[in-house]
Structures are given as structure tokens and as C-alpha cells.
Amino acid sequence: MNILKYTIYRTMTMLLTLLVVSVMIFAIINLPPGDYLSNQIAELRATGQAEGVAKAEFLRQEYALDRPLWEQYLIWVGFAPGPNGFSGLLQGDFGWSFEFDQPVSDIVGDALWLTVLVNLAAILFVYMVALPLGVVAAARSKSWVDYSAAFVGYLGLATPNFLLALMLFYYGHKYLGLPIGGLMDPQFEGEPMSWPKVKSILIHLIVPTFVIGTSGAAAMMQRLRANLLDELGKPYVETARAKGLSPARMLTKYPLRMAFNPFVADIGNLLPAMVSGSVLVSVVLGLQTIGPALLAALKSQDQFLAGFVLMFVAFLTLVGTMISDLLLMLLDPRIRYGGRDQ
Amino acid sequence: MSPLLTVEDLTIGFRNSPAPVVNGVSFSVDQGETLALVGESGSGKTLSCRALLRILPRSATISSGEMILNGRAGGIDLATLSERRMRGVRGNFVSMIFQEPMRSLSPLHRIGNQVVEVLHLHQTISKSAARQLVLDTFDRVGFPDPERAYDAYPFEMSGGMRQRAMIAMAIVSKPDILIADEPTTALDVTTQAQVLGLIKEVQREIGMAVILVTHDLGVVANMAEKVVVMHRGRVMESGTAQAVLTGPAHPYTQKLFAAAPAIPAETQPAPPMPETDLILDIKSVTKTYTTRAGVPWKADVHVQACRNVDLKLPRGKTLAIVGESGSGKTTCARIALGAERPDDGGEVIFSPDPAQKPIIVNRMPKAERFAFQRKAQMVFQDPYSSLSPRMRVIDALCEPLEIHGIGNRSERRDRTVEMLRTVGLNPDMLNRYPHAFSGGQRQRLSIARALTLDPALIVCDEPTSALDVSVQEQILNLLEDIQEKSNLSYLFISHDLAVVARIADEVAVMRSGLIVEQAPPETLFHNPQHPYTKALLAAQPLPDIARPINLKLVAQGAGAPDSWPDRFRFDDMSVPTLAEVEPGHKVRCNV
Numbered sequence: 001m002n003i004l005k006y007t008i009y010r011t012m013t014m015l016l017t018l019l020v021v022s023v024m025i026f027a028i029i030n031l032p033p034g035d036y037l038s039n040q041i042a043e044l045r046a047t048g049q050a051e052g053v054a055k056a057e058f059l060r061q062e063y064a065l066d067r068p069l070w071e072q073y074l075i076w077v078g079f080a081p082g083p084n085g086f087s088g089l090l091q092g093d094f095g096w097s098f099e100f101d102q103p104v105s106d107i108v109g110d111a112l113w114l115t116v117l118v119n120l121a122a123i124l125f126v127y128m129v130a131l132p133l134g135v136v137a138a139a140r141s142k143s144w145v146d147y148s149a150a151f152v153g154y155l156g157l158a159t160p161n162f163l164l165a166l167m168l169f170y171y172g173h174k175y176l177g178l179p180i181g182g183l184m185d186p187q188f189e190g191e192p193m194s195w196p197k198v199k200s201i202l203i204h205l206i207v208p209t210f211v212i213g214t215s216g217a218a219a220m221m222q223r224l225r226a227n228l229l230d231e232l233g234k235p236y237v238e239t240a241r242a243k244g245l246s247p248a249r250m251l252t253k254y255p256l257r258m259a260f261n262p263f264v265a266d267i268g269n270l271l272p273a274m275v276s277g278s279v280l281v282s283v284v285l286g287l288q289t290i291g292p293a294l295l296a297a298l299k300s301q302d303q304f305l306a307g308f309v310l311m312f313v314a315f316l317t318l319v320g321t322m323i324s325d326l327l328l329m330l331l332d333p334r335i336r337y338g339g340r341d342q
Numbered sequence: 343m344s345p346l347l348t349v350e351d352l353t354i355g356f357r358n359s360p361a362p363v364v365n366g367v368s369f370s371v372d373q374g375e376t377l378a379l380v381g382e383s384g385s386g387k388t389l390s391c392r393a394l395l396r397i398l399p400r401s402a403t404i405s406s407g408e409m410i411l412n413g414r415a416g417g418i419d420l421a422t423l424s425e426r427r428m429r430g431v432r433g434n435f436v437s438m439i440f441q442e443p444m445r446s447l448s449p450l451h452r453i454g455n456q457v458v459e460v461l462h463l464h465q466t467i468s469k470s471a472a473r474q475l476v477l478d479t480f481d482r483v484g485f486p487d488p489e490r491a492y493d494a495y496p497f498e499m500s501g502g503m504r505q506r507a508m509i510a511m512a513i514v515s516k517p518d519i520l521i522a523d524e525p526t527t528a529l530d531v532t533t534q535a536q537v538l539g540l541i542k543e544v545q546r547e548i549g550m551a552v553i554l555v556t557h558d559l560g561v562v563a564n565m566a567e568k569v570v571v572m573h574r575g576r577v578m579e580s581g582t583a584q585a586v587l588t589g590p591a592h593p594y595t596q597k598l599f600a601a602a603p604a605i606p607a608e609t610q611p612a613p614p615m616p617e618t619d620l621i622l623d624i625k626s627v628t629k630t631y632t633t634r635a636g637v638p639w640k641a642d643v644h645v646q647a648c649r650n651v652d653l654k655l656p657r658g659k660t661l662a663i664v665g666e667s668g669s670g671k672t673t674c675a676r677i678a679l680g681a682e683r684p685d686d687g688g689e690v691i692f693s694p695d696p697a698q699k700p701i702i703v704n705r706m707p708k709a710e711r712f713a714f715q716r717k718a719q720m721v722f723q724d725p726y727s728s729l730s731p732r733m734r735v736i737d738a739l740c741e742p743l744e745i746h747g748i749g750n751r752s753e754r755r756d757r758t759v760e761m762l763r764t765v766g767l768n769p770d771m772l773n774r775y776p777h778a779f780s781g782g783q784r785q786r787l788s789i790a791r792a793l794t795l796d797p798a799l800i801v802c803d804e805p806t807s808a809l810d811v812s813v814q815e816q817i818l819n820l821l822e823d824i825q826e827k828s829n830l831s832y833l834f835i836s837h838d839l840a841v842v843a844r845i846a847d848e849v850a851v852m853r854s855g856l857i858v859e860q861a862p863p864e865t866l867f868h869n870p871q872h873p874y875t876k877a878l879l880a881a882q883p884l885p886d887i888a889r890p891i892n893l894k895l896v897a898q899g900a901g902a903p904d905s906w907p908d909r910f911r912f913d914d915m916s917v918p919t920l921a922e923v924e925p926g927h928k929v930r931c932n933v
Binding site: 240257333 | 430447452638
């Protein structure tokens with residue numbers, strides 16, 4: 001199958017899916033009665049603060065919240081002109097966050113790359129720990145290596161992340177002088193990038209990476225071990241042994257390649273998890289990632305912020321599945337030539 | 343001169359189990375000679391040959407014995423060689439091909455890559471020279487386009503082609519010994535004949551010795567010079583093939599021979615099967631499967647699994663459908679049972695009781711289907727996966743009765759006990775789980791389960807192909823006994839003409855979804871007309887040294903339909919009719 005053709009086809013279907021998703025997200029966010037501003041107005045009226053009401057009324061008009069829902073949707077996406085002409089997601093205007101009283105892009109911009117950074121570090125940690133351990137555990141199955149890897153793994157799986165975070169903060173600070181909470185020293189916040197700032201961020205990353213990564217690494221290690229053990233029992237492994245291959249070459253060339261497929265297929269889940277996966281941990285650790293912002297936005301019906309974050313997660317999910325499908329095609333000839341005439 | 347390989351007193355045991363699984367086995371092979379290790383499952387033949395390469399399962403160990411390899415290796419004992427030096431033996435002096443060509447090659451690597459690896463492992467050879475050598479070998483094993491095969495992936499090839507690739511991999515470094523572990527068991531019979539022929543030719547050319555592990559005495563008769571018969575880890579009998587095959591001395595060997603089904607050498611045409619009182623009448627049934635392309639720029643693929651099939655099964659008789667994989671025989675069986683609906687125009691009529699109105703199987707309402715299922719049952723191919731491992735025997739056998747609401751608890755239990763007796767099992771076993779039974783016993787359970795509802799028709803889908811020969815014999819006997827006792831009718835699906843020869847009253851040979859020839863077995867064996875039937879018959883390995891496989895006949899009929907003589911050819915568009923050439927003998931040809 002022509003990979004380019006397939007990519008184009010997938011991109012088209014992805015855009016269609018995004019459209020459907022946007023409708024659903026908008027509908028769900030607007031399910032509860034009222035909106036952020038009408039709630040605020042009601043509250044202001046109740047407490048008799050009339051001057052605030054005017055501002056809220058103005059914002060309601062400015063962001064078209066007084067119009068019917070379907071019109072609001074079209075304006076939000078950018079299909080229809082709002083009070084200020086076309087300015088929706090398509091035009092790159094993500095709207096205003098009422099909760100933080102800032103444009104959504106300002107809030108998200110900073111948090112977004114920190115989120116990606118934290119989770120990327122965690123994913124790298126997962127792969128670096130899980131791959132070698134899983135392979136060794138499978139190759140030496142039912143030996144002390146296997147058992148101790150499994151023990152550590154289950155410990156990682158069973159310990160709640162936030163508990164692990166608190167423990168690591170305490171002991172990390174006590175014995176290693178690691179900082180507690182945050183992603184950089186306070187004096188660097190809002191500062192332009194500099195060498196000391198990078199260093200500060202890296203040091204702050206250690207505990208979060210470990211916390212977010214352990215359970216993932218444990219799960220992945222167990223899965224890799226199980227996959228690899230399955231593959232090791234297959235006849236083609238015997239063929240490879242009968243050729244005279246050394247155990248290490250045999251293992252890496254044949255069964256490991258096969259055991260990889262599930263992990264490539266997993267990339268589709270990894271990308272969105274980078275944003276939404278570590279919400280709880282971020283809240284506990286006080287990381288300035290997008291997770292806490294999303295949580296706050298959902299709680300207070302801050303609809304533009306919530307809508308944007310959810311759209312972004314949906315987009316990552318779709319891109320992730322597409323990437324993993326394309327990678328699978330490259331890795332596995334059976335998928336690549338699935339449609340080729342025999 | 344000492345033999346190429348001498349195995350002396352080889353004993354293999356499993357950790358945790360005191361009794362050895364291979365016990366004091368000795369044999370020897372000379373250069374250029376073929377030795378057959380014959381035995382049923384559990385005889386230790388496979389472990390013995392794996393021990394030669396020391397690729398035993400992790401829990402198995404060689405506890406005593408020696409395996410002296412002479413030849414190029416120059417007198418080394420494979421039993422005590424270091425693991426490192428052993429790697430230099432594998433694939434180099436001794437190589438091996440396996441039973442399942444479908445799974446013995448890595449699906450993710452190109453064929454050429456997997457074969458050329460052997461050369462780079464054992465020789466210092468330039469990349470281009472190695473590639474050339476592999477291409478030559480591909481040509482040698484019969485790939486029409488070696489360059490293309492080099493870059494192909496295993497899944498793009500048929501089973502026979504994959505086994506050729508395995509053979510290429512095994513012989514590319516010109517080993518002294520080739521171990522072939524049931525190399526053709528998973529292949530169709532015509533492919534088997536060709537692959538066996540290829541192994542023989544290559545052996546003659548390279549002068550290597552072949553150790554052939556097999557359960558099939560027919561294969562032995564066609565291939566081997568020496569035979570070692572194994573049973574429960576011990577050698578029962580050994581000697582030249584001539585001596586063992588013509589006058590087996592050991593009772594176990596004699597038993598094996600008695601059980602091996604064979605196509606009778608001399609037959610007289612039989613009278614045609616009566617066409618009155620039909621229990622099952624399949625009328626012009628066609629089944630088209632559609633594979634969705636999944637992407638918009640490709641058309642869906644339509645495959646006709648069977649085309650215009652007409653079959654009549656008289657009450658109390660056995661109708662066999664014979665064909666190789668992909669012939670459409672299983673689709674026919676599924677349609678006969680209503681598990682699959684034929685394309686419009688086809689009809690399946692089932693009349694379990696001549697006094698009552700027949701059932702139109704292809705359009706049964708729900709209630710009628712329920713009644714139909716009581717009267718038509720199935721016995722499956724694989725007794726290991728067709729019984730739930732989590733259900734006791736009594737539950738598995740009572741379930742059909744419960745579903746159909748027959749009897750109360752104790753009556754059902756009595757019925758199960760009776761069924762177990764019928765199939766020759768002890769009623770004490772009612773509370774056991776299937777894992778406690780052997781393959782043959784499980785197939786008996788399957789049959790008992792099919793019988794509990796007292797059906798009129800049983801569809802047997804390759805009921806013996808997963809079983810050892812001696813067990814196969816017992817199951818066939820059982821099926822015949824039951825038929826006689828209760829006037830059952832069988833629709834019998836098989837790939838094995840010798841099995842069919844025993845049990846069937848009429849045989850329909852299928853190829854590419856079409857019935858190409860149909861007759862009572864005696865008539866068919868006496869006077870086969872269709873080139874494909876002839877190829878099937880010629881390819882059948884018989885345990886008789888005097889009747890070897892006729893590769894020429896196989897080659898004439900086993901290929902694609904457009905390689906057949908003019909009057910037999912068919913394609914998607916034009917198909918000759920099934921013409922009656924003599925009473926009860928139909929052949930698809932232009933008369």
C-alpha cells in the first residue's frame with residue numbers, strides 16, 4: 001500500500017473526526033445550566049455588587065454567550081463571525097479564560113511546553129527502565145533477576161503516585177537536597193530562558209519524572225516480559241537457534257522485533273496521556289502544567305479554556321494513533337502489504 | 343569406516359520427573375543415507391532429533407549417551423560439546439527443517455535475509471557472494487523467480503513455498519546431516535509429495551544424510567533406507583526400510599502397519615449410491631465471501647468458496663468431501679449445518695424423518711433451527727480446542743440436553759453414562775476435566791457430545807487428522823459401529839483419501855470451490871478420470887515400498903486449473919459441467 005496515499009487519507013479522516021469531536025466537546029461543556037458569566041452575574045446580583053454586573057454583561061456580549069448555543073459553537077470554531085468578526089479556533093484565537101482573566105493562549109502557552117517536558121521525561125524514563133528490565137526478565141524467566149524485577153515492578157504499580165511523590169520529596173530533600181514542588185526556582189518564573197534556569201528545571205524534574213514514570217515502567221516491563229515470553233515459544237525462535245545464532249543476537253533480531261508491535265501501537269495513547277495523564281500528580285506536586293488548569297476550568301465552567309484543552313487532547317489522540325499506525329506499517333510488512341495481491 | 347553419525351545409548355530426562363522420556367536410544371547414519379525415526383506422539387522421536395542439535399526445551403537434559411559426529415566436523419561428541427562450539431555445528435554441519443513452515447520463519451524479515459544469515463554466521467564470505475549463493479539455492483529448491491523470493495516476506499508465500507525456503511535455509515551451507523522433523527505433516531498431500539521429492543533430489547546432489555522424523559509410514563516407505571521405530575522413548579525395532587516395511591518383527595510395528603490406512607491397490611467399480619430417501623440434499627449451492635478493502639480507493643475482494651455444489655446424502659450412508667486447503671470443503675459443511683447461508687439460488691434440504699416435511703436449512707425460522715440442531719450435529723477437527731477446558735465431562739455432555747430441555751437431572755446423567763459407554767469410555771470419568779484425557783479419548787468425548795441429542799446426521803470435519811494413526815483407526819471404527827447401530831448419516835470432510843477409502847460410500851473431490859469428480863470410492867480408485875484426482879491418488883504416500891509416489895502424475899494435476907488438459911480446464915468465467923462418464927461416476931469435463 002502506498003504510504004503517502006494512506007497518510008493523506010488518514011489526515012482527511014482525522015480532520016472529519018476532529019470536527020465531530022469539537023461538536024461533542026462543546027455540547028458536553030455546555031450541558032450544565034448557565035455559563036461562567038451568568039453564574040457570576042447571578043452571584044453579583046445576589047450580593048448587590050451592581051458595578052461588576054456591567055462588566056460581566058459586556059463580556060457576555062463580547063464572547064457571544066448571549067446567543068443560541070449553535071451560534072456560539074460556530075463562532076467558537078470560527079465558522080461564523082462573532083461580535084469581532086471571524087475569530088475562532090480556526091483563526092488561532094482560543095478565547096478568553098474567565099477564571100484566570102487572561103487570554104487562553106497566554107495561560108496555555110507556558111504550561112503546555114512544561115507539560116510536554118515533564119511527560120516526555122517520564123516517557124523516556126519508562127522506556128529506558130522498562131525495555132532492558134523486561135527483556136532480561138523474559139530471557140532469564142523464573143530466575144532471581146526475573147523475580148526481583150517483578151517485585152520492584154509490582155511495588156511501583158501498587159504504590160499510589162501521590163504517596164510516592166510525598167515520600168520522595170521528603171527524603172529527596174532531606175538527604176539529597178532536592179527541591180520540593182514546582183518546576184523551577186521561583187526567581188526564574190517568567191524570566192527568559194538561561195543556563196541557570198535550564199539547570200533549575202532539570203533538577204526540579206527528577207522527582208516528577210520518577211513519580212509519573214514508575215507505575216508506567218512497571219506495567220510496561222510486565223507486558224514486554226509477557227509478550228517476549230510468548231514469542232520465545234514460537235517455532236521461528238527454534239529455527240533461529242538451529243541456525244547457530246548466539247542467544248543475544250537471536251533474541252534481539254527476532255522475538256524482540258515481534259514483541260515491539262504492541263508498544264508502537266501504544267503511542268496513540270501516550271501522546272494524549274502526556275497532557276491529561278498526570279493531572280493528579282501535578283496538583284499534588286504543584287507543577288505548573290496544563291493538568292491543574294484543566295481541572296480548574298472544568299470545575300468552574302470556564303468554557304473556552306476547558307474547550308481548548310479538550311480539543312488539544314483529542315487532537316493529540318488522533319495524531320498519536322495516526323503516528324502509531326504509520327509506524328506499524330513501516331515496522332511490520334504484514335500490515336504494509338496487507339492489501340498487496342498475492 | 344565409521345558412520346557419519348553414531349548415537350549411542352541416548353537418554354533424555356525432564357527435570358522434576360524421574361522417568362526418562364528418551365531411554366537408551368541408539369542408531370547410526372551413513373553419508374548420503376536417509377534414516378527415518380518413526381513413532382506416534384510421545385514416542386520421543388522429536389526430542390531425540392532435537393538432542394542432536396541440543397535445542398531441547400529448557401527443562402530437558404541429556405542425562406547420558408554419546409552422539410559422535412564424523413565427516414567434516416571430524417569426530418566430535420555432540421552430547422558434551424561446549425555451547426559455543428555447538429553453535430558452530432548448528433546450521434553448518436547439522437541443519438534442521440521443522441513441521442510448521444507457516445510459523446517457522448520470522449514474519450518480519452525477508453526470506454533472503456533469514457537464509458543468508460546462515461552463511462554469514464558460519465563462513466567468511468562477501469555479501470555479494472553470499473547473496474549469489476542463496477539465489478542459486480533458491481533456484482535449486484524450485485523458486486520460479488529467486489530474486490523475487492529473496493525480497494519476499496514469508497506471509498506472501500504458500501505453505502509449500504515456505505517449506506522450500508526452509509529447505510533452502512537448511513542446505514545453503516551444504517550440511518552433512520539434514521534433520522527433517524515432520525517436514526510435510528502440515529502440507530497438503532500434493533505439496534507433500536513435491537517437497538519430499540525435492541528433499542530426495544537435493545540429498546542426492548549434496549550427498550548429505552537425512553534424518554526424517556515422521557509418524558507416517560507412507561512417507562517412510564517413500565524416503566527411507568533405514569528405519570528406527572520408537573515407542574515411549576525406546577527403540578522398538580530398527581533395520582533397513584525393506585526389512586522393516588515388508589516384514590515388521592516387533593508387535594508394536596505390526597500394530598502400526600495394521601492401523602495405517604491405505605488406498606486399496608485393486609478395486610472393482612462399485613454400484614452407484616441410491617438417490618432415494620435423501621436425508622440431506624444440497625442443491626446448486628454457491629458461497630461468496632467478501633473481504634472489505636478498508637480504504638476507499640480499492641475494490642472489495644470477492645472470493646467464491648464454493649460454486650454450484652450439488653450433493654445428495656441418502657439416509658444411513660456416508661458422503662465424503664475430499665480436498666486440499668482452500669478447496670471449499672469446510673464451507674460446504676458449514677452450509678449443510680446452517681452455520682453459513684448460501685448465496686441466493688442455493689438450497690439445502692434436510693429431512694431427518696421421511697414421514698415428516700423436510701426442513702429448508704438455508705431459510706429456517708428460529709424455532710425450526712432449534713429443532714434442526716437436535717437432528718444435525720458436528721464433530722470437530724481439533725479435540726484439544728473443541729472441548730471447554732473449564733467444564734467437567736458430565737457438564738459438557740449434558741449441556742446439549744439442557745439447552746433442548748430434555749429430561750431431568752438424573753435422566754440426563756443416565757443418558758451421559760450411556761453415551762460414554764457407547765463411545766467406549768468408562769463412566770467413572772464423568773467428573774473429570776478434558777485435560778485428563780488423551781487426544782483420542784477427547785475425540786470420543788466429542789462424538790459422545792454430538793450423539794447425546796440422538797441426531798440423524800453428523801458432520802465430521804476432519805475428525806481424525808489431529809490424531810495418531812492407531813487412534814485414528816479406533817475412531818474410524820467407532821464411527822462405523824455407531825452408524826451401523828443407529829442408522830446415522832455422515833457428511834465426512836477430509837483431506838485424506840486413504841481415510842475416506844475406509845469410511846465413505848461416495849466421495850466428492852473438490853478443487854477451488856468446485857466438485858471436479860464424484861463417485862463411490864472403489865470406482866474412483868479403480869478409474870480416476872480427472873487429472874486432479876489422479877494427482878491426489880499419486881501423491882498419497884503408501885506404506886508399501888512397491889508403490890512409490892508418482893511425482894509425474896502429481897505435477898500434471900496438482901497445478902492451477904489452467905495447466906490441465908483442455909477439456910478439464912476452468913476459470914472464473916467458464917466451467918465445464920459435471921458429466922456422468924459411467925453410472926454413478928461424474929467428472930467435470932467437456933465431453
